[in-house]
Structures are given as C-alpha cells and as structure tokens.
Amino acid sequence: VLHGRLKNIETIFNKCNEIGIDDILMKTNKRGENILHKEAMHELNDDSSSYVLNLLKSKDGVLEELLNEKDHEGYTPLDKAAKFGNFTKFKTIWEMLIKSKISTDIILKNVNKHGENIIHLTVGSDCDDNFLNYMLTILKSKRDILNELLHKKDIEGYMPLDKAAKFGYIARFNAIWKVVEELNIPTNEILKNENKYGANLMHL
Numbered sequence: 001v002l003h004g005r006l007k008n009i010e011t012i013f014n015k016c017n018e019i020g021i022d023d024i025l026m027k028t029n030k031r032g033e034n035i036l037h038k039e040a041m042h043e044l045n046d047d048s049s050s051y052v053l054n055l056l057k058s059k060d061g062v063l064e065e066l067l068n069e070k071d072h073e074g075y076t077p078l079d080k081a082a083k084f085g086n087f088t089k090f091k092t093i094w095e096m097l098i099k100s101k102i103s104t105d106i107i108l109k110n111v112n113k114h115g116e117n118i119i120h121l122t123v124g125s126d127c128d129d130n131f132l133n134y135m136l137t138i139l140k141s142k143r144d145i146l147n148e149l150l151h152k153k154d155i156e157g158y159m160p161l162d163k164a165a166k167f168g169y170i171a172r173f174n175a176i177w178k179v180v181e182e183l184n185i186p187t188n189e190i191l192k193n194e195n196k197y198g199a200n201l202m203h204l
Helices: 006-019 035-041 047-057 060-068 077-083 087-099 118-124 129-140 143-151 160-166 170-182 188-192
Strands: none
Touching (some): 035 047, 035 077, 047 087, 060 087, 077 087, 118 143, 129 170, 143 160, 143 170
C-alpha cells in the first residue's frame, strides 16, 4: 500500500481471500498503524489506493474498526491525513465515514498523545488553505464539537488559533475566526489563553 504496487496488493489480497481477509486487514505495524493509517499518508489516489479503499468499503464492520483505531501516538487515520496535509485522502476517508453511516463524533473529537486534535493538526500541516476551510465547513454543522475543539490546548498549551498565529498562517487564522463569529462561539478563553511558555496571541 505504502509504495502503491497494485499487482502485489491484488495478489496478496486474492490469496488472503482464500484464508479469510478480515484478520489480515486488521493487522497493524510496530507503530500501531493499520492499512488506513498508511493510506492516509499515501498522497496519490492511484489504482492501488482505489483498489484498497473499494475493498474496505465492502466490509462495514472492519471499516468502522479501522477508522476508529488509534496508532501508538494516538492518531486515527483521519488524523494522519490531517497531520500530513493530505487533503485528497482526508476527503476520501470522510466520504467513506458518511456513506457507511459510521458515527463521526468520537473520531472528530480525538486527541493524540501530544494533546492535538484534528484542527491543531490541519492548521500546523503543510497543506492548501482550502483543506482547513473544508474541515470547518464539516464542523459548522457540529457546533458543540467545534467549540470543544477550538478551546482544546495541546501539551504545550496552544489552542488551534494560537497555532495559526505561531506559524503566521493569516488565511487559516481568519478562517477560524470567521467561523467563531458566525456561530457565536465564546472567545474569552481563546483570546486570553497563554501557552506553557507564558505567550498569548499577541506574543505569537
């Protein structure tokens, strides 16, 4: 999957079908990453990706477990796509969640071992600004979750808006602030927040 070798993948999966493929699909590597974690890091939607994802779509129980599974750092596959700025795979995985009618709230609220949620990860990633806009559009229909995510501090005390300020991402800062105003999300704690180094938004 990682190297996109379609023929090898087809051969392995066809052989696995003879002995029961579900257990194989659930295997993880030494970092606790399953097959969807690896897909989330694989940038291109090539033939090998399409083959793997189409196979998983036909296995609802397995798919739900894979999408909810965390690796040893606490990342779900959706988190991995956000961390690596992989907009294409994020959309693909999100659409799989929706079409399979899998509950998304727990996945969206996940926090990794570094205290980062999915907005922290997207704001800090090397991605197109449209990635964050897409995510915020999803979260606008889940105001309570969005409010929780925007107020969450990572282990260094940064809230998502702080991250945007720290890295100088003006468009991302403005996108978050626009949603905050649209949904009338409380801002006192966000604006007054100080990270563990004593820096607030103005310092950043």
